[in-house]
Amino acid sequence: MRDHSTRLALIQMLVDGAFHSGEELGEALGISRAAISKHMKVLRSWGLDIYRVQGKGYCLSGQFELLDEAKIAALVACPSLNVIPVIDSTNQYLLERVGQLPKGAVCLAEYQAAGRGRRGRQWLSPFGSNLYLSMYWRLDAGMAAAMGLSLVVGVALAETLQSFGAADVKVKWPNDLYYQDKKLAGILVEMTGQAGDAAHLVIGMGLNIAMPEHEGESIGQAWTNLTEACGALPGRNALAASLIERLQRTLEDYEEKGLEGFLDRWNRLDNYLDRPVRLLIGNREVEGVARGINAQGALLLETVDGLVPFIGGEISLRGC
Incomplete structure (x- = not known):
């Protein structure tokens, strides 16, 4: 895995929303101003809106809360939790480790270089704007028991967001969350296993929180952010912890009740x-x-x- 420590350290310094000169940043990191300039180009390619003002330095266009593994772990019990700031895909990370993971293992990222949605489509994943979260789950009842799982996950996500004040968030068959007829989140369930054996599931979600308008220009449908759906936007770490907790509980209910136990909840939320x-x-x-x-x-x-x-x-x- 490529070392991004210098770039992540730069983000940590910029996340306060204040101006920082290239000289100041270079001295703190032990690199030249020219190297700072090169790193800034990469950070912009990750979707960070960084601008430079002559005589003042570099500044992020807005503040945001970085994901913090310790903060999330303090809020929710999780058998395995990994926050990997820069990754190809959170789903792929878990899929490659299926045999080594405990049930309920979670991976989160700030930026996905190769995030994907249904049918192999790209999932736009700019740094820090949204929430990219995947969970591993083992269904001992087998692959046939996973029928309709994306619907159940959609119910869990919608109910979580409603608890944070996004009262009008709805589900769209078979794997999206909508707000005012615009896409707010997508769900991707990937499965491995053999007939007659347990099903190994990786459940991924991408939730738009505060994606800049220019970043979403390539999206081929109407979309929106949680900033539009919520009166007061929750912190990203608190939101991640709540989503993990609700998803764990929902999957346990699903194992016991199957999809039939969620039909009324789905219909109440159906966009x-x-x-x-x-x-x-x-x-x-x-x-x-x-x-x-x-x-x-x-x-x-x-x-x-x-x-x-x-x-x-x-x-x-x-x-x-």
Whole structure:
């Protein structure tokens, strides 16, 4: 893993939101002003909004709370917790260590160089703007028991955010959180295992907290931040701890009750319940009214042919 200690030390110095001269930063880190300038270019490529004013130095455009492993661990019991500031992918980190991890192991990052969403799409992951969190979970009941798991995770995330004051956060089938019809978070569940054996799951989430507008220009759909959904934004460490705790509890409930135990909770949170929608299935488009989900996690769509369940594959849900 590449050493980013100098760049992370620079961020620690800049996170107070004050100006720091290149000379001051260089002296503190034992490097030249030219080296500081090169490091600043990399930090900007990570999505940090750093500007420079002649005679004053470098400054972050806004303050934010860095993730702190000790602070999170003090707030929630977790069998294994790793905060890795710069990583390719939190999901991939856990997937590569499945055989070595305790159930409930968590990895968080400030920046993902290769974050991914569903269908191999890139998940935009600028440094410090959002929350990137993955958890490992073992389902002894096997792979078939994981049906609908992303729906259950969505319920857990939405209920957590509502507890922080984001009352209008909703779930969108099968793996997103929405606020005012804009994407707020995405969920990616990846699974390994063999038929007849336990299922090894890595559950990843990316939550937009305060992503700058210019960073999201390449996103191909309407999106929003938790700053818009919450009256008072929670600290990132407290939020991470609450999400971990709620997710642990929810997965334990899921093992006991299955998806059926979450149907009412999902329907209370469903962004498109009883609304006209379009389902995009490859080149085919189906219109109807969303009527929630069934016990298998299928989306129920009321069409001219009656109530039809849709599940899996390359299906995208859109409002009309």
